[in-house]
Amino acid sequence: MEHAQPLQLASRTARLKSSLVRDILAAAARPGMISFAGGLPAADLMPALPVAATAKPELYQYGTSEGEPAYRTAVAAWVGETGLKVSPDQVLALAGSQQGLDFAAKLLIDEGTPLLCEGPTYVAALQVFQLFGADVACVPLGAEGPDLVAFEHLLETKRPRAAYLIPCFQNPGGACYSPEARVAVAALLDRYNVLLIEDEPYRSVALDVAHPMTPICALLQRAPWIYLGSFSKILWPGWRLGFLAAHPALMQHLVRLKQAADLHTQRPGQAAVAHWLGSDARTADLERLLQGYRLRRDAMQLALQRHFGDIADWTMPCGGLFFWLRLRDGLEATRATLDRAIARGVAFMPGEAFFVDPAEGRQYLRLNYSRATPEEMMRGLELLADCIHARETA
Amino acid sequence: MEHAQPLQLASRTARLKSSLVRDILAAAARPGMISFAGGLPAADLMPALPVAATAKPELYQYGTSEGEPAYRTAVAAWVGETGLKVSPDQVLALAGSQQGLDFAAKLLIDEGTPLLCEGPTYVAALQVFQLFGADVACVPLGAEGPDLVAFEHLLETKRPRAAYLIPCFQNPGGACYSPEARVAVAALLDRYNVLLIEDEPYRSVALDVAHPMTPICALLQRAPWIYLGSFSKILWPGWRLGFLAAHPALMQHLVRLKQAADLHTQRPGQAAVAHWLGSDARTADLERLLQGYRLRRDAMQLALQRHFGDIADWTMPCGGLFFWLRLRDGLEATRATLDRAIARGVAFMPGEAFFVDPAEGRQYLRLNYSRATPEEMMRGLELLADCIHARETA
Structure with missing residues (x-):
């Protein structure tokens, strides 16, 4: 005893x-x-919720871990408008993009795994990466992107397993990477073959866009990537709807992590977002x-x-x-x-x-x-x- | 390079x-x-969804990580009917009870942590525990509960950090622990001070109840516990609504894990369940x-x-x-x-x-x-x- x-x-x-x-x-x-x-x-x-789309009895039953087909298709097209071309098979429905950070941490981080972030960066990302034991190094961030010399120095010396970046209207700093910074960062990630986690919760809150904002994921030739998106700044955050798109080699792992985490994302919210994405009122x-x-x-x-x-x-x-x-x-x-x-x-x-x-x-x-x-x-x-x-x- | x-x-x-x-x-x-x-x-x-309760614009905004106050209060009363008395502060809203298994794994399991389960047991629980590195030992299960001699032997020799049990209509075996088995298991967990994860997705699908089914969590004097419940067998599983209730010492950790995982559970589903729990039509x-x-x-x-x-x-x-x-x-x-x-x-x-x-x-x-x-x-x-x-x- x-x-x-x-x-x-x-x-x-x-x-x-x-x-x-x-x-x-x-x-x-x-x-x-x-x-x-x-x-x-x-x-x-925010636009009014399309109530009829959410209330259908055919949405009462369990759904699939990957997400509703209509949602995945609509999101793939929505992401495609940014310049990142993905198929619906590369889209995973999430209960908000925060969930994608949890999956990225599970997928990538062992105790002591080096990780590159921006300084300053999104607090709740830092929390989940550190919870899993990441050794986080931060690259200083200017208004148009990171200090590229410091960025390469960190890639060279810290050998991070992944880089976590928020290139559009960064939280908290507000930086928006210039087209040149995007190309340069993609080239460095490719050269060192470092996985990119690109987080874009604020992309749609584009008030004055001075230049193209092609996702860095779309510019990678070699490095694998996870792209995180959210509808929470434009559509009903209390419904918790986000998504990830990823390099095809990562999808199987990510779908299994989704299944282990909560089986699948609630279906009525996916139906509402898919409905809005396909509606004439969107613009x-x-x-x-x-x-x-x-x-x-x-x-x-x-x-x-x-x-x-x-x-x-x-x-x-x-x-x-x-x-x-x-x-x-x-x-x-x-x-x-x-x-x-x-x-x-x-x-x-x-x-x-x-x-x-x-x-x-x-x-x-x-x-x-x-x-x-x-x-x-x-x-x-x-x-x-x-x-x-x-x-x-x- | x-x-x-x-x-x-x-x-x-x-x-x-x-x-x-x-x-x-x-x-x-x-x-x-x-x-x-x-x-x-x-x-x-299943009953028709209370659509008006889900569609309110005041649910568009972000909610709290703990869950909607009305949901936590209604769930605390619902759990209380089982014999497990909890306050709303001990309730955490989940995107289905699977999410509670993810949190339990994060809270408890290091690489190699010994864990006691039933054999057979719920596959998706086994998957998440093993993903986090648990060393799972299984106690043989009869129709009215586990083999108590084997149970104590495993507690003594494996020193598990926690026990994961499904005492009501177990998946897959269908076992329903007898009142005597519940008391005996609680006494053993108390004696060895082993945390109990009690998973009850099927409690409400009680077709012929031959005896009381007091949750084992309610019988513990000393051991800490996490109680997992789900509405997915009785109310709209596609909406993904579950909950956990826990020993007060664990709540702060669990709320932080919820915040890191997905910020909070979608609010309209919580409103729908709370509405149904308080309705006259429930019985x-x-x-x-x-x-x-x-x-x-x-x-x-x-x-x-x-x-x-x-x-x-x-x-x-x-x-x-x-x-x-x-x-x-x-x-x-x-x-x-x-x-x-x-x-x-x-x-x-x-x-x-x-x-x-x-x-x-x-x-x-x-x-x-x-x-x-x-x-x-x-x-x-x-x-x-x-x-x-x-x-x-x-």
């Missing part, structure tokens, strides 16, 4: 850290808070949504110029849901700043949440523009600027 | 085996096939569904008595979706038997799919009763018995 033992869990659970982002979002949900912290899309501007729906996003983005730009013009630098985002600010003159926006801001009724996301080494993020903050009203933006950013200044005089 | 390398994947992908069950289900989907192979619930007997809906299941089960029993009475032994299932047959006189139902059967237009699931050591399953076959018509049962089982006999004369 055994004596009482402490709870034994898998070693990876030591890396299942409390998420700063989750903590902040919980605090930001308090009534009356002006929150620039989250990344909620504009659900009020007008999307333009109306983007027009709404543009108005909010522009209101935020105006409020920022008023209250942050003398203390921060930023590039107005041409897509995605965020402004990424770098404070001047040694000013910082840390967790302590956030605590003061929340006490005064305004929330933001400190830059430290987005770096493997939080110290790299102390000068940065991420501000979501899609939720607050113009009046809230003016009032909230004035308050926030005060809080950041107070940091210096504290 | 690197030379061409073969694709490097995580070591666990070597354990991402082709699933016999998937292969068989694909073959069984051919038009005209009489299939006893799958485990499709009777979607045609009548369930009784109509169970009456339909009973008729099909009884038709299968009749057809089996006619065509398998002299070659197999079985216990008529008092719940769940399957008959589990043991062939007499050295007869076998292997993959080769299946190939012959499929060639003649009838499919079943060979027992070998359900054992860690497939050789243990050669005498067994699993037959689903919920899909075929009575006429198909008569014709299909006659054909199948012929195929099994042919094995001997081949």
